[in-house]
Amino acid sequence: MVLPLSEASLLSREQEHGRAMSRRNFVRICSLAAAAVGLPARAVAQMVDAIAAGKKPSVIWLSFQECTGCTETLLRPTAPALADLLLDLISLDYHEALMAPSGHLAEEARIRAMEEHAGRFILVTEGATPTKDGGIYCKIGGRTALSILTEAADMAGAIIAIGSCASFGGVPAAEPNPTGAKGTPQVLVGKPVVTIPGCPPNPYNFLGTVLQYATFGTLPELDSLGRPKFAYGRTIHEHCPRRAHFDAGRFAEKYGDEGHRSGWCLYELGCKGPQTYANCATQHFGEVVGAWPIGIGHPCFGCTEQSLAFRLPVHETIEIEEPTSPNAFPPIAAPQGTVSPWATGLAGLAVGGVAGAAYVASKKLEVVGTLSGEEPEALDESEES
Amino acid sequence: MLKSVAVAGATALVKASPVQAREKKTAPSNAVGMLYDTTRCIGCRACVAACKEANGDPADTRTPGMEAYDAPPDLNDCTRTIVKQFNDGDQQSFVKMQCMHCVDPACAAACMLGALQKREFGVVTWEPDLCIGCRYCQVACPFNVPKFEWESATPRIVKCEMCSDRLAEGKEPACCEACPREAVIFGERAELLRIAHQRIKQHPDRYVPKVYGERELGGTQVLVLSHVSFDKIGLMHEDEESVPHLQQTIQHGIYKGFVAPAALYAVLGGVMVRNRLVNRTNGNGDSPADVMEATKKEARA
Amino acid sequence: MNASATPAGGKLWTGPYKLLAVMAGIAAVLLIWRFAAGLGATTAMNDGYPFGLWIAFDVVTGTALACGGYAVAILVYVLNKGRYHPLVRPAILTSALGYTIGGLSVLIDVGRPWLIYRVPIYFWRWNLDSALLEVALCITAYIFVLWIELSPALLERWTKSERPKLARFTSITHDFLEKTLIWVIALGLLLPTMHQSSLGSVMMLAGTKLHLLWHTASLPLLFLLGAVTMGYGVVVMESALASSAFKREPDTRMLSSLYSVAVGVTWIFVSIRILDLIARGRLGLMLTFDLYGTLFWLEIGLLMIPVVMYHAQPSMRSNLGFMFRAAFFMVAAGALYRFNTYLVAFNPGENWSYFPAVPEILVTLGLIAAEIMAYVYIVKRFPILGGRTAVAAAA
DSSP, rough: OOSSSOOHHHHHHHTOSSOOOOOOHHHHHHHHHHHHHHHHHHHHHHHHHHHHHTTEEEEEEEEOOOOSHHHHHOOSSSOHHHHHHHHHHHEEEETTTTSSSOOOHHHHHHHHHHHHHHTTTTTEESSSOOOGGGGTTTTTTTHHHHHHHHHHHOSSEEEEEEHHHHHTTTTTTTOOTTTTOOOOOHHHSSSSSSESSSSSSSSSHHHHHHHHHHHSSOOOOOTTTBBBBHHHSSBHHHHHHHHHHHHHBBOOOTTTTTHHTTTOOOGTOOOOGGGBBOOOSHHHGGGOOOTGGGGTTTOOOTTTTTTTTSOOOOTTOOOOSSSSOOOOOHHHHHHHHOOOHHHHHHHHHHHHHHHHHHHHHHHHHHHHHHTTOOOOOOOOOGGGG | HHHHHHHHHHHHHHHHSOOOOOOOOOOOOOOOOEEEEEOOOOOOOOHHHHHHHHHOOOOOOOSSTTTOOOOOOSSSOOOOOOOOEOOSSSSSSEEOOOOOOOOHHHHHHHOOOOSSEEEEOOOEEOOOOGGOOOOOHHHHTTTTTOOTTTTOOOOOOEEETTTTHHHHTOOOHHHHHOOTSSSEEEEEEEHHHHHHHHHEEEEEETTTTTBSSSSSGOOSSSSEEOSOOOGGGOOOOOOSOOTHHHHHHHHHHGGGGGHHHHHHHHHHHHHHHHHHHHHHHTTTTTHHHHHHHHHHHHOOO | OOOTBBOOSSHHHHHHHHHHHHHHHHHHOOOOHHHHHOOHHHHOOSSOOOOOOOIIIIIIIHHHTTTTTHHHIIIISSSSGGGGGGHHHHHHHHHHHHHHHHHHHHHHSOOOGGTTTTHHHHHHGOOOOOTTHHHHHHHHHHHHHHHHHHHHHHHHHHHHOOSSSHHHHHHHHHHHHHHHHHHHHHHOOOOOOOHHHHHHHHHHGGGGEEEEEEEETTTTHHHHHHHHHHHHHHHHHHHHHHHHHHTTTOHHHHHHHHHHHHHHHHHHHHHHHHHHHTTTOHHHHHHHOSHHHHHHHHHHHHHHHHHHHHOOOOGTOOHHHHHHHHHHHHHHHHHHHHHIIIIBBOOOOOTTTTOOOOOHHHHHHHHHHHHHHHHHHHHHHHSSSSSSSSSHHOO
């Protein structure tokens, strides 16, 4: 989409004119959200119509062992109106941080919404669920998170786990995991759960998924861990803007050294990019270009991967799982083959030994002929064949 | 004396008979090939990646200091095609190397049970069930193409087989399909030769005026066009006689129809029978031992 | 019937014998590792040098060293020179053992030995273009032929046994063999002619990778002649050593006569080698003293030493030690020629290097040790060696 003016300047103009947004901007922002998830252009029209018709999907947002960072990520765009707009695209019927009511009223609102939209509402989980000792380590309104989750999951139309903690346990599940914290899919075994890992994930990963479901009733293509492929289909390494430095062998060795200041590859500093499936390299955060870990000079720590995040030390180097060619070519005739000095010595000894033994034997044999009484004699010509 | 002459004569006949030079082999009528043009290659190595994927070959992380990369120094047991670079300061060229699928392959002439053989479309492929791992093919190949899995207890010979499985399905070799600049293309050998010559004609200043593989070593089904001289990019063979030609002429000359060995055997047997008769006639015993005794007796006498 | 051949007797497990056993034992252990871990772990062979020490020495040179039986059989059975007959049995024994070890070395060297049975059996798959197939089939057949040729000597141990059934069985088999042996011996003359020359043909396929001083259409002929000279050389060395070690009277006249035959063949070899180079127009290479030129002249030099010795000191021609030295040079020259053809003069590209690894060398040494052990055992326990003992001679 070709934009005549920057989005920020347009939106700020809108703010000047009040909260009412022009249709053009509304459509444009829907396009951005749709583009993030790879929906075709016609989806935008459908999305716009659906919202105009007042059909907004109900979203029940459960918060358990979390830092609320995943909520914050949704509210962190540079354009404040965006957040409002997106909250207009969905009907956020329960969210402990954002909703108006609290206490028993909030819980009643949740149950009402769940019953009204049973089988259709989107259940979003943020944070891990403790399971040890019956799950008493997180309770809301006197009930354990575990029981709230299982009850809601039975009634939900779609389940989305946002953030690493909800996806696989995240920070609360780090060793020694005293509360038995688990991710939503590990609690709801057998139920299909879309996971949007990240710490926090890029808001567009979540929004794109929700918008597709809201518009078409379908979920984007998921990988084996339930992560939408449009966001988690490739590793950071594959899309990293510093990849050319990796291929050329230019690495920052220490923070602040010349390589680091030159923006070289952070692999030697422990970047987990090669094993981390996420789209941070292409979809930066806060809609600020370069606002992502590697962009500001810190190695990726693999926040979307259960095997890496909160498990491996940040600065520990990892294996490259799918090595590719370096930025160098072998010559026409590269030297190959080794010569062992030990072997050379042994061979020399063997050959020398044989030659020496043969010489010694020959000297002894010179005398053998004479010992038996026969003189070394001239060859009789007549006996020649 | 006579028998020495007889045997020597038989042997000489065997070795020096006017042998008909072996017929020169030609490419099969449906010969397919690849045309690689160095002037179009940008060294992106999409071909290498596609080849590894199509054949299920792993990355080679064994090069010291390059363990994070797929950086083989040459074709090897997990690398069936490779892009090398020639650069002497004056000239630069990328060079894609793989099996040349010769018209008269030395490897096929070497292989005892025909594990390596020219099969469908003239593509040289390797059959695991017929290979004992003797590595004679590696000795024979003038381009050092067949590679061996030295680190395995059940080693295979590994080389480009022009994706013969894909060819059977009507597809192109993976490298040709992957190349973004059609630097390497697939087609019938005759057609590729025509295209190659046309390119030289249209841009005589761009190419060395030779299509490598048209006649070299009896012809190869992989053809190369280059902007630097071929010896600089590892294609140094200029002789038009195929590698097996001399050996085959000699071997087939000697062993044709197994006539010479059978004749020699008959002569040898005949000579030995005659010797036995002579010894009996001389009053000596049959066996050479008796002959020996007789000779000694004579000497003492 | 070789009435004068008797077992050498004596203690088997002498000090040196035990040392040989240790070397063979080391090789056995290394071979387990070779089959478990693959060739790359135990040898230094690589894609540039796929033929290494085990082929160049154990198979190619080793079988030539085992051509004593062949070389002597030509004299005794074709040229009817009965006087050399006492040499036949020990020569055949060395040949049988040498070829068996050579065959074993092939089994050790090939990468996929579990399929090797297919080479002799899958005749419908035989690639008749392959010189190596010819070598493989001939060597396989020849190993059988050699043991059959040797079997009368082995059976004689039991023909006069105290156990009547054993004596009867071995006698009948022995007599049958003696009658039919002539056709087996003929095969034993044909097969080495075929495969020793084909060993030369094999390297013709190396094309430009084999240096022009060695790459020639005469390779089969040169390899055959080389095998013959090495055969004679080994017979002389072995007879001399065996006489000395097992206290037998050496027949120096016979050996001296053999020496002169070998000198004749050596003249032919050297002539062909040099004439061939001239005919191919490669005289210049002979006069270039790089590594290859130097090696060429080393080969010729080593070959000419026994010839010069023969002509320069005729009075020493029947001295055992003198002959032994001459024979050693003959054998060394032949071995060097084969080594050069298969390994040193083979150049796959300047960027490739190869030198046998320590386990590779130890396996070769261990195999040789095992062969010597088998030779000594058979000579001591079976009627192989002829000649009167020194004691009997003095009496």
